[in-house]
Amino acid sequence: xxxxxxxxxxxxxxxxxxxxxxxxSLDFQATTMFWYRQFPKQSLMLMATSNEGSKATYExxxxxxxxxxxHASLTLSTLTVTSAHPEDSSFYxxxxxxxxxxxxxxFGPGTRxxxx
Amino acid sequence: xxxxxxxxxxxxxxxxxxxxxxxxYDTSESDYYLFWYKQPPSRQMILVIRQEAYKQQNxxxxxxxxxxxxxxxxxSLKISDSQLGDAAMYFCAYRWGGGADGLTFGKGTHLIIQP
Numbered sequence: 449x450x451x452x453x454x455x456x457x458x459x460x461x462x463x464x465x466x467x468x469x470x471x472x473s474l475d476f477q478a479t480t481m482f483w484y485r486q487f488p489k490q491s492l493m494l495m496a497t498s499n500e501g502s503k504a505t506y507e508x509x510x511x512x513x514x515x516x517x518x519h520a521s522l523t524l525s526t527l528t529v530t531s532a533h534p535e536d537s538s539f540y541x542x543x544x545x546x547x548x549x550x551x552x553x554x555f556g557p558g559t560r561x562x563x564x
Numbered sequence: 565x566x567x568x569x570x571x572x573x574x575x576x577x578x579x580x581x582x583x584x585x586x587x588x589y590d591t592s593e594s595d596y597y598l599f600w601y602k603q604p605p606s607r608q609m610i611l612v613i614r615q616e617a618y619k620q621q622n623x624x625x626x627x628x629x630x631x632x633x634x635x636x637x638x639x640s641l642k643i644s645d646s647q648l649g650d651a652a653m654y655f656c657a658y659r660w661g662g663g664a665d666g667l668t669f670g671k672g673t674h675l676i677i678q679p
Contacts, residue, residue, distance in 0.1 A: 480664045482666045482667075484666075484667075486607075490671070490672075491655060491669045491670060491671045491672050492609075492655065492667070492669045493669075494666040494667065494668070497665075497666055507666075539607060541607075541609065543609075543666075543667075545664040547664070550597075550616075551659075551663070551664045551665075552611070552614070553659075553667060555608065555609035557606075557607070557608050558607050558608070
């Protein structure tokens with residue numbers, strides 16, 4: 449299988465500040481990556497599709513100015529939560545589809561964000 | 565838009581017995597994939613099994629098998645010989661088959677294994 453990493457695994461930030469979360473595909477290149485959000489005891493919700501070389505595609509209801517996505521290279525996508533609020537506290541997970549396996553998605557270990 | 569429904573928030577089974585988790589979905593597409601993912605307390609998503617909609621044969625992976633009823637839009641997961649390590653959240657998920665789309669997840673079922 450493929451290996452996907454996320455950094456940091458846990459971050460605490462103050463309200464009003466911005467925080468950046470990285471998603472890296474360690475052993476294959478990916479033109480597309482996905483970002484999900486998971487609130488406690490809830491399911492994963494797709495937030496956006498990160499596209500290398502072009503703008504991200506956001507799901508309905510996701511504020512693109514608040515959740516900035518940059519697909520910097522074929523192995524790195526970043527999610528920046530701007531002007532964070534306590535309600536942004538959540539578990540953020542990225543996934544990477546592997547084209548050679550029918551776009552089967554490989555998930556990162558997730559990042560727990562706590563906004564105080 | 566596609567939806568995925570898991571109607572069992574929690575299920576409990578005795579170790580070594582069999583349990584079935586339910587999932588229904590709604591889509592107007594004919595080309596799609598269905599998945600069952602396991603999320604243990606570590607929260608790492610682990611693929612359990614996948615089913616291509618065009619395949620009539622039900623997918624199996626060791627102790628895990630599915631009952632895919634395309635006309636009924638039902639996709640249940642059967643776990644045989646349940647083990648303590650099977651305890652986790654299980655999510656049913658859908659993806660359109662036409663490209664590299666994101667997944668639509670159900671709300672999940674918390675599976676408890678009684679020793």
